[in-house]
Amino acid sequence: MTVGIVGAGQLGRMMALAGYPLGLDFLFLDPSEQPPAAALAPVLRSAFTDADALAALARRCEVVTIDWENVSVAALRSLGRGTRVCPPPAAIAAAQDRVSEKRLFEKLGIATTRWRAVGSRRQLDAAVRDIGLPGILKTRRMGYDGKGQAVLRTAADLEGAWARMGQVPLLFEELVPFDLEVSVIGVRGRRGECQVYPLNHNLHCGGILRLTRAPFGNARLNRLARAHVLALMEHLRYVGVLTVEFFVRGGKLVANEMAPRVHNSGHWTIEGAVTSQFENHLRAILGLPLGETRAKGYSAMINLIGTLPGRSRLLRHPGVHLHDYGKEPRPGRKLGHLTVVEDNASRCDRRARALLAEVAPEIHIP
Ligand SMILES: Nc1ncnc2c1ncn2[C@@H]1O[C@H](COP(=O)(O)OP(=O)(O)O)[C@@H](O)[C@H]1O
Numbered sequence: 295m296t297v298g299i300v301g302a303g304q305l306g307r308m309m310a311l312a313g314y315p316l317g318l319d320f321l322f323l324d325p326s327e328q329p330p331a332a333a334l335a336p337v338l339r340s341a342f343t344d345a346d347a348l349a350a351l352a353r354r355c356e357v358v359t360i361d362w363e364n365v366s367v368a369a370l371r372s373l374g375r376g377t378r379v380c381p382p383p384a385a386i387a388a389a390q391d392r393v394s395e396k397r398l399f400e401k402l403g404i405a406t407t408r409w410r411a412v413g414s415r416r417q418l419d420a421a422v423r424d425i426g427l428p429g430i431l432k433t434r435r436m437g438y439d440g441k442g443q444a445v446l447r448t449a450a451d452l453e454g455a456w457a458r459m460g461q462v463p464l465l466f467e468e469l470v471p472f473d474l475e476v477s478v479i480g481v482r483g484r485r486g487e488c489q490v491y492p493l494n495h496n497l498h499c500g501g502i503l504r505l506t507r508a509p510f511g512n513a514r515l516n517r518l519a520r521a522h523v524l525a526l527m528e529h530l531r532y533v534g535v536l537t538v539e540f541f542v543r544g545g546k547l548v549a550n551e552m553a554p555r556v557h558n559s560g561h562w563t564i565e566g567a568v569t570s571q572f573e574n575h576l577r578a579i580l581g582l583p584l585g586e587t588r589a590k591g592y593s594a595m596i597n598l599i600g601t602l603p604g605r606s607r608l609l610r611h612p613g614v615h616l617h618d619y620g621k622e623p624r625p626g627r628k629l630g631h632l633t634v635v636e637d638n639a640s641r642c643d644r645r646a647r648a649l650l651a652e653v654a655p656e657i658h659i660p
């Protein structure tokens with residue numbers, strides 16, 4: 295049984311790594327020369343927007359899924375009824391545009407930031423007047439790892455930000471003075487059955503995720519996040535893994551964005567949960583029974599960004615799991631991650647601190 299994956303990045307690679315023990319095969323579609331998943335399965339080389347290439351992928355696969363949400367929804371829709379696409383293209387479309395994402399949160403009663411759509415310089419001025427400063431200007435589409443964003447602190451910042459970003463549709467929103475950031479990962483199967491992982495605590499630096507710890511937070515916060523991801527999955531008739539990122543302020547959740555796929559903040563589930571997010575995504579889209587999402591202990595996941603320290607240096611740390619995505623080093627690029635799992639939270643933090651001191655001394659566990 296072959297799973298087709300649009301995008302052959304590290305997420306696709308980890309999906310394949312989770313799927314081989316289940317007896318699955320994989321076929322990828324990706325425009326790049328040597329994408330991370332190419333080491334595991336064949337890749338059809340084509341643009342994400344190429345409807346013919348997508349159709350060729352679909353013909354050879356049981357189901358088509360994504361490892362990167364900025365695919366052409368029109369091309370996915372053109373595959374027609376004979377092809378099972380998971381998650382549903384409507385969900386991918388909603389998550390591709392920050393404005394439709396915010397509207398969806400609001401429609402479902404999920405608190406989100408105050409925001410305005412910005413399509414002209416005049417609308418930017420009006421948005422800043424309505425929302426106030428400081429605020430954050432984001433491209434509506436294609437943003438990731440903090441790319442396509444500018445923090446506006448004073449009126450003097452508007453001109454430069456508009457010159458740099460004004461060519462594409464934008465969204466302006468309040469800059470939330472959050473206490474911390476969390477994310478929740480849910481999975482919904484073909485018959486509507488759902489499972490939700492415990493909450494992740496995420497530390498970002500310059501818009502890039504650096505550290506995730508899980509399980510995190512009290513029962514109330516976990517319940518709230520769980521209710522939100524369940525409501526979204528239900529509404530979207532979702533099939534697969536869905537991630538929602540939140541700011542936490544004064545004990546309240548404020549939705550930031552969602553990702554219609556497995557997520558960096560869920561990488562700890564490979565070693566730290568009964569069933570990983572990657573395996574559960576595959577189970578969901580293939581109509582197999584979902585696996586348990588319970589954590590097996592306390593996990594910390596550290597992203598390796600820009601350069602990959604030597605293997606033997608990293609593996610000297612007891613209990614560490616190294617994931618090297620096989621990518622060319624480049625500043626700001628996610629090249630791999632480390633996970634430690636311990637049976638109590640303080641031991642896990644101690645291990646994570648020792649690893650951070652080695653690979654990212656600028657990051658501190660609060
Ligand atoms: N409105 C905001 N207020 C405060 N911080 C923000 C806001 N929007 C984004 N950030 C910071 O930037 C990070 C990346 O922004 P996000 O909207 O999640 O975009 P991306 O698609 O790049 O992940 C967030 O995790 C958060 O740390």
Ligand SMILES: [Mg+2]
Binds near residue numbers: 539
């Ligand atoms: Mg984000």
